[in-house]
Amino acid sequence: MVELMNKTNKQETANIKTPSQIVGESTKSVERNSVFNTKNFNLWYGDHHALKDINLDIRENEVTAIIGPSGCGKSTYIKALNRMVELVPIVKTNGEINYRGRNILEASYEVEELRTRVGMVFQKPNPFPKSIYDNIAYGPRIHGIKNKKVLDEIVEKSLRGAAIWDEVKDRLNQNAYGLSGGQQQRICIARCLAIEPDVILMDEPTSALDPISTLKVEELVQELKDNYSIIIVTHNMQQAARISDKTAFFLNGEVVEFDHTDKIFSTPKDQRTEDYISGRFG
Amino acid sequence: MKYIDDTVVMKRMKSRLKYNSIWKMIFLIATTLALLTLVILLVRIVTQGSGYLNWDFFNNFGSRFPEKAGIKAALIGSVLLMLIIAPVSMILGVGTAIYLEEYAKKNKFTSFIQMNISNLAGVPSIVFGLLGLTIFVRMLVLGKSLLAAGFTMSLLILPVIIVASQEAIRAVPKEQREASYGMGATKWQTITRVVLPAAIPGILTGSILALSRAVGETAPLVVLGIPVILQFLPDGLLSQFTTLPLQIYDWAKRPQEAFQYVASAGIIVLMILLVIMNSIAIFIRNKFQKRY
Numbered sequence: 050m051v052e053l054m055n056k057t058n059k060q061e062t063a064n065i066k067t068p069s070q071i072v073g074e075s076t077k078s079v080e081r082n083s084v085f086n087t088k089n090f091n092l093w094y095g096d097h098h099a100l101k102d103i104n105l106d107i108r109e110n111e112v113t114a115i116i117g118p119s120g121c122g123k124s125t126y127i128k129a130l131n132r133m134v135e136l137v138p139i140v141k142t143n144g145e146i147n148y149r150g151r152n153i154l155e156a157s158y159e160v161e162e163l164r165t166r167v168g169m170v171f172q173k174p175n176p177f178p179k180s181i182y183d184n185i186a187y188g189p190r191i192h193g194i195k196n197k198k199v200l201d202e203i204v205e206k207s208l209r210g211a212a213i214w215d216e217v218k219d220r221l222n223q224n225a226y227g228l229s230g231g232q233q234q235r236i237c238i239a240r241c242l243a244i245e246p247d248v249i250l251m252d253e254p255t256s257a258l259d260p261i262s263t264l265k266v267e268e269l270v271q272e273l274k275d276n277y278s279i280i281i282v283t284h285n286m287q288q289a290a291r292i293s294d295k296t297a298f299f300l301n302g303e304v305v306e307f308d309h310t311d312k313i314f315s316t317p318k319d320q321r322t323e324d325y326i327s328g329r330f331g
Numbered sequence: 332m333k334y335i336d337d338t339v340v341m342k343r344m345k346s347r348l349k350y351n352s353i354w355k356m357i358f359l360i361a362t363t364l365a366l367l368t369l370v371i372l373l374v375r376i377v378t379q380g381s382g383y384l385n386w387d388f389f390n391n392f393g394s395r396f397p398e399k400a401g402i403k404a405a406l407i408g409s410v411l412l413m414l415i416i417a418p419v420s421m422i423l424g425v426g427t428a429i430y431l432e433e434y435a436k437k438n439k440f441t442s443f444i445q446m447n448i449s450n451l452a453g454v455p456s457i458v459f460g461l462l463g464l465t466i467f468v469r470m471l472v473l474g475k476s477l478l479a480a481g482f483t484m485s486l487l488i489l490p491v492i493i494v495a496s497q498e499a500i501r502a503v504p505k506e507q508r509e510a511s512y513g514m515g516a517t518k519w520q521t522i523t524r525v526v527l528p529a530a531i532p533g534i535l536t537g538s539i540l541a542l543s544r545a546v547g548e549t550a551p552l553v554v555l556g557i558p559v560i561l562q563f564l565p566d567g568l569l570s571q572f573t574t575l576p577l578q579i580y581d582w583a584k585r586p587q588e589a590f591q592y593v594a595s596a597g598i599i600v601l602m603i604l605l606v607i608m609n610s611i612a613i614f615i616r617n618k619f620q621k622r623y
């Protein structure tokens with residue numbers, strides 16, 4: 050009986066292959082270190098209770114996708130992980146978000162320190178109106194690196210890491226605004242890599258991109274997960290299924306379900322998850 | 332069933348088009364009237380004043396005789412005044428704008444301050460003159476000096492500079508700041524490396540326009556008791572001085588007809604100065620403006 054249900058669900062997501070399906074079952078048994086351990090985390094925008102009792106344990110060197118309908122709090126959650134959400138003045142939080150064992154919500158945790166370890170790629174490509182080189186060198190420079198040779202090396206390494214070196218190596222001094230939207234987004238990823246982060250947060254990084262650029266960014270995410278832990282918010286379920294190892298489904302500010310991506314998409318435990326991934330709402 | 336009846340549409344078409352062209356005419360007349368007034372004014376001033384524009388006019392001090400009257404003290408006084416106003420008003424104005432936009436919490440108190448700054452921009456300049464007279468001339472005993480006048484004029488244009496700078500800072504997209512904060516930059520690094528470079532064109536344009544208003548201003552200086560005519564150049568910050576608008580005002584109210592022409596010559600000089608300043612503002616805006 051259970052098998053039968055699995056089959057029907059699998060048919061609905063038949064054209065979606067998840068990485069763990071490709072690699073096989075063996076990856077599941079590996080328990081990696083925890084990067085972000087969220088415990089009973091609540092967040093309010095003024096009177097609006099935007100995140101309710103979030104409990105999530107995000108592991109290193111995995112791609113964790115956060116999916117859910119608009120307004121479910123997925124962007125708010127990812128922005129809480131590097132405390133970017135504090136830029137909104139009326140935000141109040143309680144609970145714990147432990148990054149590598151230390152609670153980032155403690156007053157003594159400097160956001161600048163956190164954000165050099167936890168980089169972020171935004172929804173809309175947001176390069177600075179500077180040259181490509183200066184864009185990438187921005188992060189290292191604010192952290193005090195002045196040596197031109199070191200900067201040159203960081204720029205090349207970061208651009209290679211973001212798979213855009215070959216496209217821009219001859220025009221590093223040109224304004225980043227001259228690039229296409231997809232290239233700009235990869236420049237932003239390279240800029241994020243330049244601060245040598247531990248975790249990369251991606252807030253719907255492909256929502257403003259065309260399908261080909263989207264594919265390139267998705268491939269890039271796959272390559273990056275060997276060296277970084279990636280948390281990606283997406284409204285595109287196929288994307289989550291394609292690139293993530295684990296998926297968290299958010300609804301109305303709560304985590305409905307958090308599990309391996311293939312389980313979420315084949316045998317969701319919660320009816321709401323099943324309704325959402327099969328396109329019945331959202 | 333159709334809601335839009337073709338015959339009615341066609342019947343109304345003519346009157347709609349007529350109204351369209353009538354309004355166009357009204358706007359055209361408004362523009363022409365303004366331009367015409369400007370042209371008449373310019374022609375009158377240039378024809379009256381150009382005869383007096385020569386080297387002696389720039390090199391002479393004021394005089395009882397129109398042919399000997401010159402603008403030297405006033406021109407130098409105006410330039411020196413500008414050199415005091417520019418740094419004082421820009422440092423205070425841009426600093427205030429940065430604080431209000433980037434640091435201050437958005438609460439009732441800051442919005443109250445905000446409202447007052449906007450209102451101050453509309454306060455008549457003579458009121459600032461009275462303020463300057465009380466505080467700088469009398470309380471701080473600076474006398475009728477360059478410094479007292481410079482501070483007064485800085486206060487006068489400060490609200491304009493603050494509002495213009497705030498708008499320039501606010502126009503820097505939120506995403507740019509987020510990108511910088513997202514890499515662990517401090518507020519100060521974000522302001523100096525991202526916000527200000529993008530906002531500088533707007534800040535400078537607003538500041539230069541405000542400065543040119545200060546250069547053309549007379550009323551506060553009259554209240555401060557700045558002399559309208561001087562036979563020497565200022566030799567320090569606490570020295571007496573005069574300015575172009577004051578000098579022109581003095582010439583224009585003299586009974587001899589020839590002084591009207593001298594006044595026109597002075598107006599030409601003042602206008603050239605203002606046109607140069609406004610051109611610089613436009614140049615900066617066009618050259619450094621960044622689009623996102």
